[in-house]
Structure formats: C-alpha cells, structure tokens
Amino acid sequence: MVDVSGKPATRREAEASVFVAMSPDALAALPQNPKGNPLAVARIAGIQAAKRTADLIPMCHPLPLSFVDVNAEVVAGGIAIRATAATTAATGVEMEAMTAAAIAALTVYDMCKAVDKGIVIRDLRLERKTGGKSGDYSPNAAQ
16 A cells, blocks of 8 residues: 555545436336335445445555545436545545445446346546545636
8 A cells, every 4th residue: 555644634525426327127127126226225225335445445545534425316317326425534536436436336237137138337437536635627627
C-alpha cells in the first residue's frame, strides 16, 4: 500500500455510476421477483460492499466511512445505479463508491438472471470526487 501517513485528513467524497441493461420482460418482472425487491437488496449490498472495499481490493486502505448511499432506479432499458461515499481521511473514497456501484449491479443481475440471462452491466465509472491533494474531479467539468 502507498504510505498516506503524511497526508492530512480532509473531507473527501466520491460518486460512481453503473448501468444494468435488461430486457423489457425482466424490467416488468421486478415487482414479482421471488427473491425480493432487487432494487432494495442491491442498495443494501452496495452499502455493505463499500464498507468492505479494503477486503476486496488488495492495495486499498481501510477507511472510516462517514456516509454511503446507493440509489437504483428503473429507467428506459434497465436500471441506473449511483453510489456515493464520503469520509474524513488521508486518502479518497473513489474505490468505495465504485465498489458499491459494481456490487449493487451484480446483485441486480443475480436476482434477475432467471428471467433474463442476457443482462449486461456496463459503464461503471467515477462521476465525481471532491477533496484531497488532487482536488475536485468531474468528467463533465470544463478542463
């Protein structure tokens, strides 16, 4: 792991997104899923995953997360997932936000695969981050 002991603890926040593309039949079947509500379960799975990021990704520092939220919304063609993580620490929370989004997407897949084996998880990305030595980042910000 990189030594971050010389960096100051500052407020840091990151947001990630991912899209779960699925058939209209799979989207229509969401409320009747025998395993429960895929969107609600995905939210909890994503939050749990953010808290375990350092256990899943070998070089990540364990962070004291002060906030994690995952939102999964049915949209045209699938489910849009957004995950946000925040901390006051010496390193950022980008990996926690991205892990939360990825695991939420995998949870939706797991819960819906019986209806649609052709589900595709795509476009996992960092949407924005604030704080830290490198400052703020947003892919849509003017460079």
